[in-house]
Amino acid sequence: MKLYISIATLFLFISISYSQQTINGSITHGGLTRTYILYVPASYSASTPAPLVFNFHGYTSNATEQMFYGDFRPIADTAGFLLIHPMGTLDGSGQPYWNSGWGGTVDDIGFTSALIDSLSLTYSINQDRVFSTGMSNGGFMSYTLACELSDRIAAIASVTGAMNLNQSSTCNASHPMPVLEIHGTSDATVAYIGASWIESTSNTLNYWATFNNCAIPAIMTPVPNINLTDGCTAEHYIYPNGLNGVEVEHYKIIGGGHTWPGASFTVGVTNRDIDASIKIWEFFMQYDINGKIGYTALNDLSSNNKLTIYPNPALNTISIKGIDNSGNITAIQITTISGKKVKFLESYNESIDISDLVDGIYFFTFLNGNQSQTIRFVKR
Numbered sequence: 001m002k003l004y005i006s007i008a009t010l011f012l013f014i015s016i017s018y019s020q021q022t023i024n025g026s027i028t029h030g031g032l033t034r035t036y037i038l039y040v041p042a043s044y045s046a047s048t049p050a051p052l053v054f055n056f057h058g059y060t061s062n063a064t065e066q067m068f069y070g071d072f073r074p075i076a077d078t079a080g081f082l083l084i085h086p087m088g089t090l091d092g093s094g095q096p097y098w099n100s101g102w103g104g105t106v107d108d109i110g111f112t113s114a115l116i117d118s119l120s121l122t123y124s125i126n127q128d129r130v131f132s133t134g135m136s137n138g139g140f141m142s143y144t145l146a147c148e149l150s151d152r153i154a155a156i157a158s159v160t161g162a163m164n165l166n167q168s169s170t171c172n173a174s175h176p177m178p179v180l181e182i183h184g185t186s187d188a189t190v191a192y193i194g195a196s197w198i199e200s201t202s203n204t205l206n207y208w209a210t211f212n213n214c215a216i217p218a219i220m221t222p223v224p225n226i227n228l229t230d231g232c233t234a235e236h237y238i239y240p241n242g243l244n245g246v247e248v249e250h251y252k253i254i255g256g257g258h259t260w261p262g263a264s265f266t267v268g269v270t271n272r273d274i275d276a277s278i279k280i281w282e283f284f285m286q287y288d289i290n291g292k293i294g295y296t297a298l299n300d301l302s303s304n305n306k307l308t309i310y311p312n313p314a315l316n317t318i319s320i321k322g323i324d325n326s327g328n329i330t331a332i333q334i335t336t337i338s339g340k341k342v343k344f345l346e347s348y349n350e351s352i353d354i355s356d357l358v359d360g361i362y363f364f365t366f367l368n369g370n371q372s373q374t375i376r377f378v379k380r
Contacts (some may be wrong), residue, residue: 244291
C-alpha cells in the first residue's frame with residue numbers, strides 16, 4: 001500500500017482519546033526480533049477469553065499506519081476483541097512487506113503462529129476465534145494464512161488483496177473458511193480482473209465458494225449510495241449455504257481505487273457508503289473455527305449421508321442412489337472446480353446426462369432449502 005501523503009503528518013492533527021492500552025511489543029522468531037502493536041480495549045477481562053484480530057499492513061506501509069488507516073480500535077472498544085498489528089520485514093528493495101509467497105526466506109506464517117502463542121501467555125484468548133485481515137499485501141497474507149495456518153485461523157477478510165496466481169493448487173485449508181473480500185474495480189495496484197502474478201477477484205471468490213460448498217452464483221444486493229461525492233458505488237455479494245454455515249462475501253466497489261473504504265482520511269477514490277472495518281467485524285463476529293456460531297444443520301443431507309452418485313469417475317451419465325428417500329431436494333447443481341456453474345436442474349431423475357461436459361473435476365451439489373450436500377466427481 002503506497003500512501004501519497006504523509007500519514008505521520010496526518011497523525012499530528014488526529015486527536016483520539018482511549019481508556020485502554022496500546023502496547024508496543026516484540027518477540028524473537030527465526031533469529032529475528034519482530035515487533036507489533038497490541039491494542040487492548042478497556043472492555044477486555046481476563047476472565048472471559050477474547051477474540052483476537054490480526055490487522056496486517058500493506059506493502060511499503062507499517063503497523064502504525066495500518067492501525068490508523070484500517071482502524072478497528074473503536075470497534076474493539078465495544079466488541080471486546082484484542083487487536084494486533086504486526087510489523088513485516090524488509091524485502092530486497094528495503095520496503096516493509098509480508099512474505100505471502102512473495103519471495104525471501106522470512107517465515108511469516110510461523111511468526112504469526114508464534115505471536116498467537118506469545119500473546120496467549122499473557123492474555124486470555126479464545127483460540128477458536130482468531131481472525132486475520134489486512135490491506136493489500138496484508139490481504140495476500142490473510143489468504144496465505146487461510147491456506148497454511150487454517151488450524152489457528154477461524155476466518156479472513158482482505159481489503160484490496162487477492163490470491164497469488166495458482167495459489168489455489170497448493171492451498172491446504174483444513175476446514176471451511178469464511179472469506180470476505182473488499183475490492184475496487186479501478187484498483188491500479190492489485191487489479192480487480194487479475195494480472196500475470198495474481199488471481200482475479202472473481203477467481204479468488206469462486207475458489208473459496210467452491211471449497212466451502214457455498215451456493216453459486218452469489219446473491220447480489222446494491223449498497224445504498226449514501227455519499228454522492230466519493231466517486232464510486234458499491235455492491236454486496238453473498239455466496240450462502242456453505243458447510244457449517246460458512247459463507248463467502250464480497251463488497252465490489254465500482255470505480256473504487258486501492259483504498260480502505262470508510263478510512264478517516266482519503267488517499268485515492270475511497271468509498272464512503274460502507275466502513276470496511278465495521279463490515280469486517282460484522283463478518284468475523286458470526287464465526288468461530290467450527291463455522292457459523294450457533295449453526296445447526298437441520299436435515300443436513302451430508303450428515304445423513306442419504307445420497308451417493310456412481311460411477312465416479314463417469315463417462316456419459318451419473319446415477320443417483322437414495323434420491324427417493326432424500327427429502328425435499330429442490331435442485332441439483334454441477335460446478336467446475338473454479339466455481340463455474342455448468343448445469344442447474346430443477347427437474348431430474350435418478351440418471352443425469354454429463355456427456356456434454358469436458359473432462360475434468362466437478363462438484364455435484366444437491367440443494368434442499370438452505371441445506372446442501374456436495375460430492376466431488378471426475379468426468380473422463
